[in-house]
Amino acid sequence: MAGVECVAAVDVGGTTMKGGLVARDGTILYTERRPTPRAEGADRVIAAISAFVSDLCRPRAGTRPAAVGLAVPGLVTDTHAVFSAAFGWRDVPVSAFADVDLPVALGHDVRAAGEAELVYGEGGEDVLFLPIGTGIAGAVVLSGSLYGGTGGWAGQIGHIPVRPDGLPCGCGQRGCLAAYASAGAIAARCGETSAEDVLRRVREGDDAAGAVWGEAVDTLGLALATYTLLLDPALIVIGGGLSLAGDALLDPVRARLRERLAFRPAPGLRASRLGGQAGLLGAGLLGWRA
CATH class of the missing domain: 3.30.420.40 (ATPase, nucleotide binding domain)
Known part of the structure; x- marks a missing residue:
């Protein structure tokens, strides 16, 4: 060094x-x-x-x-x-x-992190990079460039209201995606310290953990379908700690995304190649x- x-x-x-x-x-x-x-x-x-x-x-x-x-x-x-x-x-x-x-x-x-994906990972012209950890936010790539919006605050996908009048969120709203599908929320709703512990219970057949995991997948699919209908990305890249769940997360989210986009094809969906x-x-x- x-x-x-x-x-x-x-x-x-x-x-x-x-x-x-x-x-x-x-x-x-x-x-x-x-x-x-x-x-x-x-x-x-x-x-x-x-x-x-x-x-x-x-x-x-x-x-x-x-x-x-x-x-x-x-x-x-x-x-x-x-x-x-x-x-x-x-x-x-x-x-x-x-x-x-x-x-x-x-x-x-x-x-x-989204810029790192563009520079060091396999980026693209129209991509959503979505790390899912304690919270959820997105890096929006349009025509090969990061889009920040008027105030630089674009990409707050974690605060899309996926369940009107649903669970309270730390941002002050209710029903936000982050309150259902962030790794932190998944763990907290099951009384666990990590989403990995919840996934272990799901694999063991725990109904309560399965219900929380299922709602996380469903709300994530809904939010990504909404994003797709607005901006038509070629690719959605899932990062953060929850991406380590691999196909246990990606496969059902792909299925929900296809169901929500009945009249058009769904974009590609994969885990980040840069990982953590x-x-x-x-x-x-x-x-x-x-």
């Missing part, structure tokens, strides 16, 4: 923060994971991110990062983390996350832009 140009990158998830040093060609030179102390409140999460950034920026084997890329969830501008339903923060300046004497770029976690590294690589791209 000595002498290699790199940036420090941190991808903040609802459960885990992934950090590392990323070279210009996308090689991850060093990586580390730390728990996200979400249960301790917004201020504690911000402090944990700042400490992580500072540790990554210390010289290692003669190499010191040239900049920092930080990817966080919620509503994000270049200068502020405006709002996060997962963490409860509002209008947090980038300086609160990174107390270092280096250029720092702040970006949305899912759009950053997409967010970290996306944060690295932010760092290089800085």
Whole structure:
């Protein structure tokens, strides 16, 4: 690693923060994971991110990062983390996350991961990249470019109301997709610590877990059908922790998507080829832009 140009990158998830040093060609030179102390409140999460950034920026084997890329969830501008339903923060300046004497770029976690899919994975002209973890949001790719919308907030698919007047969501609405199909919601509704535990119960024939899993699949199929009818993507790429369920998730979602699109073919649907590294690589791209 000595002498290699790199940036420090941190991808903040609802459960885990992934950090590392990323070279210009996308090689991850060093990586580390730390728990996200979400249960301790917004201020504690911000402090944990700042400490992580500072540790990554210390010289290692003669190499010191040239900049920092930080990817966080919620509503994000270049200068502020405006709002996060997962963490409860509002209008947090980038300086609160990174107390270092280096250029720092702040970006949305899912759009950053989507850009990594375009640069390092197998992208395309019209694609939806949809990581499903503690929450759900999408990176919208139109004609080969990421689309952010008027305020940079496009892609909040997790807050599509799939069940009017349904379960409450952390964003303040009811019936959101994230309240049914995020990995965090699936686990919480079954009293488990992870969606993987719920899937294990489903495979063992547990009816309660099966009902929760079935509703997650159905609402996800509904939301993706709605997106398809609006924007006609060639491909939908599922990422995040829930993508590790593989065909147990993808096959029934494909079936629901076909059922909802009776008069037209469904787009392709597959798991991310970058796996759990997409967010970290996306944060690295932010760092290089800085």
